[in-house]
Amino acid sequence: MGRELLPRGLKKAIERLEFEPARPWRVGELAALCGVAPRTLQKHFHRYLDQAPLAFLRDLRLKRVRQELLCDAQGASVTEIATRFGFIHLGRFAIRYRHRYGETPSATLRRSLRTRTTSVSQLAILGSRLERPAIAVLPFDTIGVRPGYKTAFAEEVALALWHLHWLHVVAPPNARYRLHGKVREGAHGNVRVIVRLLDALTGRYLWAATWEGDVRDPAGFEERVAQGVARAVQLALRDAEIDRATRLHCGELTAWELTMRALPCVTAVNAAAEGTALELLDQAMERAPHDPLPIAMAAWCRGLRAGHHFTARPEVERAAASELAARAAKLSAGDALAETMLAAGYTLAHDLASAAIHADRALALDGGSAWAWGRSAWVKAYHGQASDALEEFQIARSLAPADQLNFLWSVGIASAYFQNGCYDESVRWFKRAQAENPASTWTNRFLAAACVLAGRTDEAQFALDTFMRHYPGLTISEVRSSLPWNASYLDRTCEGLEQVGMRP
Structure with missing residues (x-):
């Protein structure tokens, strides 16, 4: 069964176990962090995974140990690796490992050492993986909260960031970037969370934001904050890494x-x-x-x-x-x-x-990536699913209003309106895209066609003239073969370009 079909609480439990497999988990603690009752969580593990929660955790730890033994990335011993993933009783660990994989842990390690090579390409793989930015999520400070009130903001945020995969979530001493948070409880049961992203090397704050929620729904509020932080932090880190590389x-x-x-x-x-x-x-x-x-x-x-x-x-x-x-x-x-x-x-x-x-x-x-939504929208647009594409382009723009690719989503919106026969609206969005990125002169081939079909002949001629100054000698045939548009879109585009005087 795909993980997306699992109950929300079970899915969160699996994610937490995968994120911290070495932690000495108890079912009650795990259930509380996932916002479900312990008996419900146990029932879901048995129903959907045919395992108890702690049996699932044990298998996960065995799998992680085997991966480490096969990689031998750090030259560690079997004992060091097993301990790192939460195995305390090494004798029981060895028995379970042999029962599961048909060989002892030390045999796996020896086999790995015999077969593993240290070619230049493998070293390049390791280096490129480790180059990615590292971030630490520090425990959130609590100010003025009622006795006994506990939060899992830091854990939820770390888990959300871990899912991004293009950055590393690590301990503070190993992280250039650090997230600090504060939790304040107001007089009327509301909670205010302040989160800031710091470049520890320069001491410069890169991003900050606040959220407000209801203390009576801590799990839902924590998840909302975590998703919002992950979405914003990856944009801030991407810009910071681009700026750093440029310097x-x-x-x-x-x-x-x-x-x-x-x-x-x-x-x-x-x-x-x-x-x-x-x-x-x-x-x-x-x-x-x-x-x-x-x-x-x-x-x-x-x-x-x-x-x-x-x-x-x-x-x-x-x-x-x-x-x-x-x-x-x-x-x-x-x-x-x-x-x-x-x-x-x-x-x-x-x-x-x-x-x-x-x-x-x-x-x-x-699911919070504007770029991912935009790319999904383009696939639908080229297929002719204009209404679905229009909705997804709008989502992309709303997720990151200041993103450098918004002009491309504007082109997509213009194209969707073109497919739906809303030519004046298409013209408006093509011109908006050009205002957002004046260098995108290639958009004039489609703007010219939209203007023709909207009855705006003078504007169509100006758009085509602008296009041909940058792409002299280009023909309608070359425009037709350039992008994977559906036949209806291409036919109308080429019809418009022919009417305004472009060579076949």
Whole structure:
């Protein structure tokens, strides 16, 4: 059964056990943190997983120990690894391990040491994984709260951040970024939470926000705060990492820093910026050939070059986008950002079926990501599902009102209105997109068609003239083959461009 079909309390319990497998959990404590009664939690574990909660935890610990033994990442002993994951009675652990896997833990470790190689590519994988930013969630201070009132804000926030996968949630001494929180109880049973994000290296606060809720619904309020913090913090951290990478000397950049420096170039969606992005991403892929994020970003970049006439050989760029996307898809492992980039790459490689799969995965991993919603919307728009696309583009804009990709969601909204025959509204949103990103001159091919069909001939001619100044000699046939639009959209676009005088 897919995890999304499990009861909410059971799903939260599994997530907490996965997040802290070494913690000496008790069923009552776990149930309280998940907002359900202990008997209900036990019943759900038996009904849906055919296991008691602590049996599930024991199996999870065994699985984590085996993963560590097979990786031998730190050269630790069997005892050290078993203890790290909560096994206290080592004799019982060894018996259960052998019963489960058919060999002793030490045999697994010896086999791993014999077969494990230390090739350059493997070291690159390890390095690229560890480069990602690390964040610590400090215990929240409580001010003026009633005796006996307990909060799980820090745990809920840490769990929400852990699900993002593109950053590491670690102990404070190992984290550059730290989250501080305060909880205040008001006179009328309301609770006010203040959360701040600090760059511990520079001492600069990067973000802060407040939430207010009802003390009578602590679990629901804590979850709402956690999701809001995770959504905002990843945007703040992404911007902070881009800024940090931009300030460094080119020769000092790691694969992660090269990727972050390339990111705003990719999202600019113009020819010069995409060229710069590819140079940076080529270096990142060379240093971390098994990291899916720079590969997926390069796939999107190649697709943008093919889809928006930034190259004289679009078919070559489109084939490269497809190859890079397929390569990244084999490596992607639960990173919402990489899945989002994969959806973008596959979309512009004209593989909408694969794009839909990765867009859905990105949303499943991070339902608060504006970029994931935007990519899902584009897949629906190209398929002709205009109303669904319009709704998802609006969600993307509302989740991150100041995001640099909002112009692209505006283009999507304009395209959805075009498909629905609302041509004046389509013109309005195309012009809004151009105001949000003046370099997006490629939008004029669709703006010209929308203006024609809206009966605004002079505006259509101006849009086409602007487009042709940047893309001289381009034909309607080349526009038709550039993006994976459905036949109805393409027919109306080409009809409009023909009426305004573009060459077939």
